[in-house]
Amino acid sequence: MGGHLMRAGGAVLAALTIAAGGMTVGVGTAGAASSSGHWDTHCPPPYLGWPSSAELLTPCDGQEFGSVVKVGDTYLGYYGPDGAAPGEEVKFRMWFSLEYPLDSNPTPDVSQPDRVITTVTHHVPRGMEFRAVEVTSGSRRLDQTTAVDPVTGDVTITAPGDGWVIPNDATLNTIYMTMTYRVTEVGEDGTSRITFTGTDSPVSGKWAATGNTRSHQEFMEGPFGSASLGITALVGAVLGDTGS
DSSP states (O other): OHHHHHHHOHHHHHHHHHHHTOOEEEEOGGGOEEEEEEESSSOOOTTOOSOOHHHHTSOOSOOEEEEEEEETTEEEEEEEESEEOTTOEEEEEEEEESSSSTTOOSSOOTTSOOEEEEEEEEEOOTTEEEEEEEEEETTEEOOOEEEEOTTTOOEEEEOSTTOEEEOSSSSOOEEEEEEEEEESOOOSOOEEEEEEEETTOOOTTOOSEEEEOEEHHHHHEETTEEGGGHHHHHHHHHHTOOOO
16 A cells, blocks of 8 residues: 555645554564554455555545454454444454455465464453354355353354364465444443464464544544545645535
């Protein structure tokens, strides 16, 4: 994405930075490559990586945070709502894959072993009640069991038997998970976290990815006014486009 932004020019880059809330690319713990940020002007594909320039310049009502981290040889994508309000149902989406961007390598190194995911634990802010989960690979729905910690509210999804396999071949080698919650309140701490066990699982007690969900009012209003103006309006203002 950086190449697209640099070609757009400094003024446009500044507008994109404001609208995207300062997306960053860096290095996570243990040398794991990571990227994270949030956007408020496009509806990102649930399981893809960073949006293209065209997607960034297309207004949309969706607001999501997103991050992609690499743990060992496994990529984890984590997406969720930037804003929420009591009474809403919200979805958090995650995927596990051996390649990123997804489906980018038609001839993977089959000498490498398959990867396995055995459990996924999701921590959400107080005031979110777990409602449902769906785990899929391609068009197949995968079996799972669910447990909710009565103290922390953390939701742990467990695979049957030896776990969900991410095959290192030319098939659809990605596991997708969508978790649905009902919002009863939105507090000051909107942090959510995810960790997993299996091949390449994080060090015990460590969270692999994080996100932040705030109240709609806090998200929409800020020092630059309403975020619902979108990136097109910001770019137009910077470039002097009156829309005529």
